Amino acid sequence: DTGVSQNPRHKITKRGQNVTFRCDPISEHNRLYWYRQTLGQGPEFLTYFQNEAQLEKSRLLSDRFSAERPKGSFSTLEIQRTEQGDSAMYLCASSSARQGIMTGELFFGEGSRLTVL
Amino acid sequence: TQLLEQSPQFLSIQEGENLTVYCNSSSVFSSLQWYRQEPGEGPVLLVTVVTGGEVKKLKRLTFQFGDARKDSSLHITAAQPGDTGLYLCLSKGVNSGNTPLVFGKGTRLSVIA
Numbered sequence: 640d641t642g643v644s645q646n647p648r649h650k651i652t653k654r655g656q657n658v659t660f661r662c663d664p665i666s667e668h669n670r671l672y673w674y675r676q677t678l679g680q681g682p683e684f685l686t687y688f689q690n691e692a693q694l695e696k697s698r699l700l701s702d703r704f705s706a707e708r709p710k711g712s713f714s715t716l717e718i719q720r721t722e723q724g725d726s727a728m729y730l731c732a733s734s735s736a737r738q739g740i741m742t743g744e745l746f747f748g749e750g751s752r753l754t755v756l
Numbered sequence: 757t758q759l760l761e762q763s764p765q766f767l768s769i770q771e772g773e774n775l776t777v778y779c780n781s782s783s784v785f786s787s788l789q790w791y792r793q794e795p796g797e798g799p800v801l802l803v804t805v806v807t808g809g810e811v812k813k814l815k816r817l818t819f820q821f822g823d824a825r826k827d828s829s830l831h832i833t834a835a836q837p838g839d840t841g842l843y844l845c846l847s848k849g850v851n852s853g854n855t856p857l858v859f860g861k862g863t864r865l866s867v868i869a
Contacts, residue, residue, distance in 0.1 A: 643798070672857065681762075681844050681859040682799070730798055741787040741848045742806060745857065747798025 641665075643748035645731050651754045652721055659717045660751040664733030671714050672745065673706055674730040675699070682730055688714060689736075721755045728752050760845055760860035768866040772834050777863040779845035780827045786848045788828050790819060793842040793862075802830075835867045 644663040652658050664671050669690050674682035685704070687695040690711040700706075703721075708714040718725055729752075732745040761780045769775055779788065787806045791799035803812050805821035805828060812819045816839075818831040832839055842862045 674859075679864065681842075681862040684858060732798070740857075742789075742804050744789075744801045744804070745791075745799070745846070747800070749797055 643731055643733055643746050645729075645748035645751050647751060648749065649752045649754075651756065653756050654723060655720055657717065657719045658721060658753060659715055660729050660731075660753075662714045662716070662731030662733075662748060664713070664731070665735075665746055666712075667735060668733035668746070669711065669736045670734045670740070670743075671708060672732045672734075673714070673716050674732065676728045676730055676750070677726075685716070685729075718753075721753075723755045726753055726755045760847055760858060762843075762845060762860035762863050764863060765861065766864050766866075768868065769835055771836060771867055771869050774831065774833050775835055775865070776829055776831045777843055777865070778827065778829050779860055781847065783826065785821075785825045785828070788821060788825075789846045790828070790830055791844045791846060791859075793844060794840075799842075799844055832865075835865075837867045837869045840865055840867050 646661055650658055671688045673685040675685055676682040684697050685700050686706045688708040691708050703719045706716045728750040730747055730750045732747045734743040734745050763778050789804045790802040792802055793799040803819045805819055808825045809823045810821040816833045820829045842864050844862045845860045846857055848857055
């Protein structure tokens with residue numbers, strides 16, 4: 640068990656460029672979550688997958704954001720036409736279907752920090 | 757979506773002092789988890805509480821779940837610099853089904869040696 644892996648860890652981009660983040664969850668976990676966290680704040684929910692199905696998507700996720708989990712394993716989060724307000728830490732978490740969704744532990748990666756200049 | 761309010765937002769104390777932080781909602785929690793996050797890392801689970809009135813202890817940390825399951829507290833005895841971090845509560849939203857798991861904004865604790 641290598642834990643949740645995210646890359647890149649840091650990304651600096653110019654406004655208007657597209658960026659993509661990847662998350663590799665713990666191998667047997669079927670639930671995968673994306674959160675966004677700005678400095679000093681708690682993580683804000685963005686989207687949630689169970690296997691390959693995207694079951695929930697926050698209103699925070701504008702049309703410029705898209706997430707996929709094509710084979711129910713790794714996931715990608717793409718931001719198109721980045722804006723300075725997109726600068727944040729993007730956290731990925733996974734959890735096991737063996738645990739209830741209400742009580743199961745979320746295992747987080749170390750995050751991908753995006754800076755939009 | 758259920759809103760979780762955490763207080764205080766910031767707390768700075770001396771090593772050895774006791775402290776309590778709170779997590780409240782106007783709605784009933786299905787369950788509640790406490791996480792701690794250190795700089796540059798993702799949150800790590802401390803405890804899950806499910807039953808109203810439940811008390812759980814983890815070394816110097818004591819977690820309480822309100823009888824009505826609308827509030828929770830975390831008490832730290834004899835705080836140490838290693839307790840420094842962002843303490844987050846997490847609960848399932850009230851809109852049934854596969855509702856997203858919602859974090860509070862956190863309490864940032866600084867323990868000064």
